[in-house]
Amino acid sequence: MALKITVIGTGYLGATHAAAMAELGFEVLGLDVVPEKIEMLQRGEVPMYEPGLEELLRKHVAGIEGSSGRLRFTMDFAEVAEFGDVHFVCVNTPQKHGEYACDMSYVDAAFASLAPHLTGPALVVGKSTVPVxxxxxxxxxxxxxxxxxxxVELAWNPEFLREGxxxxxxxxxxxxxxxxxxxxxxxxxxxxxxTPLSEGTPFVVTDFPTAELVKTAANSFLATKISFINAMAEVCEAGGGDVVKLAEAIGHDDRIGKKFLRAGIGFGGGCLPKDIRAFMARAGELGADQALxxxxxxxxxxxxxxxxxxEMTREALGGSSFLGKRIAVLGATFKPDSDDVRDSPALNVAGQIHLQGGQVTVYDPKGMDNARRLFPTLGYADTAVDAVRGAHAVLHLTEWREFRELDxxxxxxxxxDRVVLDGRNALDPAVWRAAGWTYRAMGRPTA
Incomplete structure (x- = not known):
């Protein structure tokens, strides 16, 4: 008999996992405790922007014309327990307020709500990022x-999704x-x-602690690589080097590799910052804080x-106050191909300049609604051209393809004023300078 799968938590991870399980041919029941989220998903709409996800959802959600009907949603834990053979727990583990540690309350609540209904054999699979x-x-x-x-058994199966x-x-x-x-x-x-195993995807079997550590170790390594090249940008800035050429040269060494070596304003989002902080907090609890x-x-x-x-923007504007200066910010999300503005470096920079008296106008292809909710006092424009209109400086802070293709x-x-500051080292300096712009980026020569 074919396995039936449930997915508890239908946020970014859960909605994607549920739709993908239906695509792999399983009957799937998704659960969430937020009625609005369930109503959206039942209409085949997703509560976030993720390329290809809405199309995949509409292909399988029951009640949508032409769908496979393999994917349904509920708010009832008893229904989930009765339906499923394998239950995936995909709820959020945010950073605790005022602490580095991870907030396990959503995970604990999911387990406490599901377990009393499990009257027969079942496998519960944790996918959330949790402390070891x-x-x-x-x-x-x-x-x-x-x-x-x-x-009723438990397995731990960490997720490695990249937004976008x-x-x-x-x-x-x-x-x-x-x-x-x-x-x-x-x-x-x-x-x-x-299906993925038949395509050759490696299957790594571990104990519980190792499985829990894999995700935080991977994110810590990526964060280290990003901060390493940003530290090199600081040294290049001081010593007159070019961090882009430096990254290219060291990236040819296959022990180092080219990925994640683009200097800029750093990482953000809902994963890397909170995961490395939770990792430090947990290491401290285990008495291994020196290791991290x-x-x-x-x-x-x-x-x-x-x-x-x-500060680079202030210098580019003459080195004094932001008062009376109009700043265009291209980008609000923490990365392209997402509408996620959690801990977004772009919005953080925009907010700091605004607080110091600058008139800031933001444009982002997908993150405008979320940005407005988080920073209602910033100015927003409907297009990149509208954002730049009248600006004394243009800041490129999220590397959307649309911005690289601007004229x-x-x-x-x-x-x-034709002043552009490239916070992502993703624009072509020669093209912008040829059009009469003063181009600046961190860790790069001014001309």
């Missing part, structure tokens, strides 16, 4: 609260990690992921970039 040691505790919770007792590529990363993952304690759990997960003290500096380099961008000559016609 959580799975062991949650496995005990399941055994204690589930009527089926030891017939989430559908691709779920259907064709570069690896599948399974923290398990039995052959039965492994067999069930191999059945769930049979370097992450404190990684975080510090990253946050420093935002202030440096503000600098046409923009120059509407700007007050």
């Amino acid at each position: 040691g959580s799975a062991d505790r949650l496995a005990r919770t399941l055994t204690e609260l589930a009527p089926a007792g030891e017939d 590529f989430a559908v691709q990363d779920t259907l064709h993952p570069d690896r599948i990690v399974a923290g398990i304690r039995s052959e039965r759990a492994e067999k069930l997960l191999r059945e769930v992921y049979a 003290t370097f992450l404190r500096e990684i975080d510090s380099i990253n946050m420093r970039r935002r202030g440096q961008m503000v 600098p000559a046409a923009l120059g016609e509407v700007a007050t």
Whole structure:
């Protein structure tokens, strides 16, 4: 008999996972405790922008004309427990307010709500990013609260989604990690992921703690690489070097590689910053805090970039006050191909300049509504040209393709001063300078 799958939590991770499981041929039931979210999903709409996700959802949500009907949604844990053989927990683990540690309340609530309804054999699979040691505790919770007792097992299967590529990363993952304690759990997960495994995706079997550590270790490594090249940009700035050429030269070494070596205003979003902070907090609880003290500096380099961008803008405007100056900010999301503005470096820079008296106008292809909610006092424009109109400086802060394809000559016609600051090192300096712009980027020569 074919496995039936449930997905608890239908945010960014859960909605993508549910749609992808339906695409792989499974009957899927998604659960959320927010009625508005469930209503949206039942209409085949997603609460966030993610390329390809809405199309995939509409292909499978029951009740939509022409869909497979394999995907349904509910708010009832009893229905989920009765329906599913494998239950994926995909709820959020944000940073605790005023602390570095991770807030486990959503995960704990999901387990506490599901377990009492599990009357027969089931596999519960954690996908949320959690502190090492959580799975062991949650496995005990399941055994204690589930009527089926030891017939309810836990596995830990971390997610490695990149925003902007989430559908691709779920259907064709570069690896599948399974923290398990039995052959039965492994067999069930191999059945769930049979299609990607048949395509050659590696299947890495580990214990619980290793599976929990994989995601935080991976994110810490990426954060380290980004902050490393940004530290090199600071040295280039001081010593007159070119960080783009430096990155190109060291990137040819295949031990280092080219990826994540573009200097700029640093990382943000809902994952990297909170994950490295939670990792530090958990290491401290385990008495291994010295092992991760370097992450404190990684975080510090990253946050420093935002202030440096503000100062570079001030210098470009003559070095005094932002008062009476109009600044165009191209980009609001923390990365392109997303509408996510959580901990966005672009909005942070825009907000700092606004607080210091600048008249800031922001444009972003997908993040405008979320940006307005977070920073209602900033100015917003409907197009890049409208944002640049009358500006004394243009800041390129999110590397959307649309911005790389802008015509600098046409923009120059509407700007007050042709000054562009490239916070992502993604524009072509020669093209902008040829159109009469003063081009500046961190860690690069001025001419």
